[in-house]
Each structure stands twice: as structure tokens, then as C-alpha cells.
Amino acid sequence: MSETPSLRSNASEHFTFRVDATDGQARTGAISMPRGTIRTPAFMPVGTAATVKAMYPGQVRDLGADVVLGNTYHLMLRPGPERMERLGGLHHFMNWPHPILTDSGGFQVMSLSALRKLDEQGVTFRSHVDGSAHHMSPERSIEIQGLLGSDIQMQLDECVRLPAERPAIESAMRLSLRWAERCRLQFGEQPGKAMFGIVQGGDLADLRVESARGLVDLDLKGYAIGGLAVGEPQAVMLAMIETVEPHLPRDKPRYLMGVGTPDDLMRSVARGIDMFDCVMPTRAGRHGLAYTRFGRINLRNARFAEDTRPLDETSACPAARDYSRAYLHHLVRTDEILGMMLLTWNNLSYYQDLMSGMRGAIAAGRLADFAGETREAWARAEAERASANLAG
Template identity: 60%
Template sequence: MTRFAFSIAATDGAARTGTIAMQRGEIRTPAFMPVGTAATVKAMKPCDVRGSGADIILGNTYHLMLRPGAERVARLGGLHGFMGWERPILTDSGGYQVMSLSELTKVSEEGVSFASHLDGSRHMLSPERSIEVQRLLGSDIVMQFDQLVPTTSTPQAQREAMGRSIRWAKRSREEFDRGGEHAERAALFGIQQGALDEGLRRTSADGLIDIGFDGYAVGGLAVGEGQQAMLGCLDFAPGQLPAGKPRYLMGVGKPDDIVEAVRRGIDMFDCVLPTRSGRTGQAFTSDGPINIRNAKFAEDREPLEQDCPCPTCTTYERAYVHHLVRSGEILGAMLMTEHNLWFYQRLMQGLRDAVAGRRFNAHAEEFLGRYRAKA
């Protein structure tokens, strides 16, 4: 059985389409990974997530180590059986959540000491512990532990975090390789850091390549720097990473972000946006997002999106979904989330087809022109 193999089937400029082969199944790229933070893609059953076209989902190390606990998940047979998802799962390292959610954090060379956002209990998350948690969960794609600092940080802070992330990458690699049976079937990705600085990004990429990983993530973006700054960084960052390995842009994003990132050579994405937006009444459509809570939809007999094949659009009218969402009914969040996940997977299939047909730029401009027209 293949542990991990990435093949590129076609390219069009910097955009690529291909396949990641793993023991639990193949992942078509460019790929969007729905986020299952706490062992669930919110408001969705795993079979329905798969039905939307998702090949892989993301789980969160920080949240799962705090509740229900990685050791408990391991005793119950691992994350796949625990949540009923038998295809690949990527787990993030927990580094972002430690920095953004926790109180009283203290960063040292050992790792990050923090207070749980749930009950204030103290924990230490180090490269070794992060990899151990991901091993206990049974992750298929494991992320190295890294240090994220905002792009608005001082150059010195950015340089120090980038350097520490390389050292933590080496320790993550060493701990992963000690993983026995898990290391024989899982993959490990490194995370490039360096904020918006091309030189720091190059140094980070070179350090990670020297260590050696199955794939490489562009980290530290989509944290408030704005789309143009992010795209400026993506003009050089993916090209600093190995062409024959998957490139994963963490935490992105909006549909137009994804299109522009694929144009620049990115293969994998994750974001809470389609599920979070579904729960708050925003539906994504090819003509831009709509707020189904608006009164104008109260008697609208059309589906959320014309010609959308998702179960929500083929069964229910906007008026009904509007009623559910305005009434706070759980079904409203379920139907909206289902549509949004289908939209994102249709977006990815369209991008894959466009690269394969060597018409990516025309497809991208047509999509962006329509999607942004009402913005």
C-alpha cells in the first residue's frame, strides 16, 4: 500500500492538478479540506461531507488534546473510527490556536506553555507533544509544530519565529520518525514561515528542504494582512518550495482567494468559512455570497443557487431556508452548510478541470468576474 505519493497530472502556468495517494484513499488536487475542529465538521454528518465531494478533512490538535483528550481518542480506536470518517485526515499542529485562543502563553525554545481557554488548566505544547498528539489521533497528514507571529510583528520577531520554527521542524521530524507503525503509513508536512518577507521565506524554505518533508505548507498568512498582501507573498513563496511536493496554504479561504492561490501554484486549502458562514446565514454562489436572513428572500421560490446540484438546492426554496435560519432552527444551519460545502467542492472541481484543459486563466477570470461583480 502507498504511504504517500504525489503525482502532477497537468499544469497550466503555475497552476497544477494531480493526486495525493495514501492508504486511506486518494486526494484530488487542488483540494479543499473542510474543517472538523472538534472531530466534527459542524452541522454535517461525515457521509454528507463525503457526498459533497471532499476527499480529506482537517482535525485540530489543540482542541482535541484538550477535549476529549488525545489519549482518550486513542483508547477509542483513533479519530477516524471515533468520528466515522474513514478517508484521510490532516491534523494541524495546534500552534495557531495556542497563540490565538489561549491565555498566559509563554514561548520558549522548549515549546509553548499556555492556559486552556476551556478551564484555565496549564499545558505545554512542544514539537514532541504536538507530534505525539497527532499520532494518538491517528492522523494521516501530520503538521510540524511551528511558531506563528502576525505579519505586523517587528522584523526581529518575524526572524526569531522563523528560525525557531525551523528548529522545531527538525524536532518534529525526529519525533515523527520515532512513531513506528504510524510513521510507516502517515505523512509529515513542514511549514514555511517568514511573514511577508521574501528573504525570510527563502531561508525558511531552504531549512525545511534540508530536513525533508512529504509536503510543505505556506504558513503565517490569512491572519489579517489583507488579500493583496497575501497574494504578493504567494507570488514568490510557493516557488521557493519543491515543485514535486504538495503545497498547502493554511487557513485559506474565500473563493476568490483560492482561485488566485491556485493560479500561483498552491495545491491544498482549508478554512472554516463555508461551515461558519452556513451557520450565520451566508450562502456562497457563483454570483457572490448572499445573506439568506434578508427579508427579500421571505417569499423567494428559487433555490439558494440556480443549477446547483446539492441536496439543499434540489429540494428546498430560499423562502424555506430563510424561515429556518431566521427562526434559529438547526436544520437551517445544516442546509446552508451543506450547500456551502458543495459550492467549495464544485469550485475545486472546476479548477482541476480548467488546469487539465489548459484553460485556467480564462476560467479564473470568468469565475472572478462573476463572483466579484456584486462586491
């Protein structure tokens, strides 16, 4: 299990970022702010609608998470930002007194809402919940995030799914830059909090560089790389990280949005990324998939029906250590809620352990060895499973 996160005493009254060690392009350090310190590289569990699905907040914290992500689109629809403020803000509402990052809602507006119309002023759309009409401008996105009370707020951007033609990618990137400036003005100066810009540009290197340079001119507290993990191959994603990274300040955090698999995380950390979020470990847990040091295990597979081994007998996480694969298989096949809870618990534990392992490896100057050993363990386990399937 990850390091015990007793980091409140190290928090800063201001938003600060420091790099403690580097290993190639990879770095480990900390973001500090009034509600706590985020050890980097960091994985943020996704708490879309004020909950990390199938988890208690205390469990999420105990696994080593220093920060969670909330979603502006979903929270603006239910329970609503003004109501959230009256109820004491998102931290109090969900019993998470530690840092929270909120995304702008732009991606969900583009992907979930019906009858959306986008122009210079923002996005007009109908809720996927009840069909009600809403308008999201850059200013309103930042206003909503402020009403929620989040510690790190994201600019509103237009995210284009790949593959896409250059005119669409270029138009979205330029609009996102203009919206970033408006978000920056709306955010103003908020001591102890931060607004991040989002680098867009699809899979086109020149547009990515233009976007990064334009955002850096705004002198923001941090920079995200968006519009990846939306259909492109991993090689394209990594190439875009390598394109953007040299143009981002070394003294500010870098956040790769919506990524990803354990291998994605390791390869991206090696290229200088500090922060990640992804629904993958929680969504996989609700669908019978376990992430472990032996790779990904599908508990729906009939071969686990009489497998008395735990997912990982060496894990500090009870979900991985104290329940047999046969029992987990049974829970998954019978759609029992406990199966979703245990596998989500296991998966988030594995992700936090992976991040902790990378932080330690960077500090020791051996990230490449750590990544190689991790991939070798996955490959050995996969070969053993394939052999067992043939034998069966």
C-alpha cells in the first residue's frame, strides 16, 4: 500500500509546486495548498458526481490518494452549484477535506449532452438527464467550479475526438485558447487555489506547440494536456506528450487528462507528466476486471470458479489479500454489489501502489528498471494464464 498520507501539516497557504528529484524527463515532487499536499506523480480517482463509485471516502484516502476529481457538468445538473454552495461546498458535501480538482465540464458537454450548439460565447446544450436547457460559457464554468469550492479548476475547452480533419482541430484549439484567457480573467487571483489551462491540438504537432505557447503566455499555475485517450493509438498520445513537454514550464505541474492504463501511466511519467485521472480502475472494477501486479484479470472467466488464491497475497489491501478469486468470480457472475466494491477497492489500491512505486523509483534514479520489472511481471503472468487455458 502507498505511503501513509499524513500531509496536512506540510500544506501551504499558497498554491506551490516543487520538484524533489528527476530521472530523465520524469520527476517526483509535491503540490502544496491549504487543504493538503499532493505527491507527484499522482493518480486522481474520479469522483464524477461527488463520489468515487463503490468506495467510501476514507477508503480512498487510506489507499494513498491525495486528491480526487469532481465533474462540473454532472454536478451543475445535480445537485446544482448554487445548492452545493449552500450545503457547504463539495469538500463538506462528500466528506473529503483534502484537495479536489474539478474539470470544466467541456468534454461531457460535447460527449453526453443532446442538441448542443457551440459558438464563441460558449456551449448551449440540453441535459442528458432531463432535457433541460443550459448554457456554459468560460466564465460560467469557472463560476460553477468556484461555487463547488474546488482547489484546482480547469479552463473550459473544446475537445475534438480523434481522428479528425485539420480544420476542425485547428478551430477547436484556437477557440480553447481564447476561452482560456476568459477563464483566467474570471478566475482572477484566489490565494491557495489554481486554474490550469488545457493544451489542445489533436494529433498535429504544430498546433499542440502553438496551444502550449499561448497558454504559457497566460502564466497559469499548471498546464494540462487534453484531447488524448479519445481514440488515438498509444504511440500518438506519447508523441504528443513529447511534442508538448519541452514547451511547458519546468516549475509548474503537468496533467495528462483522462489517462489511463497502468502502462500509459508509466510511459507518460517517463515523459514528464505529474498528474493523471481516469475512470478505468473504477469502471473496470464494476465490470469484473481486476488490475494487479500480475496484470489485468477477468474474474468473469470460468477458470476462476474454483481458484482459492487471492488476487495478491502480498498486497496490503484487504480486497486483494483476503478474498479468493473463486469468491470474487461468484460475486461478479451473480452481479452482487460487493463484487463491484471489492474489485474497485483492489484496482484503486493497485493504481496508488503503482504511483508510489514510481515516486520511489524516480527518487532512486531507477524508473526505467522499475517499469521494465513491472512489465516483465505482467508478461510472465499472462504467459502462465495462456498456458493454463491451453492445458484446460
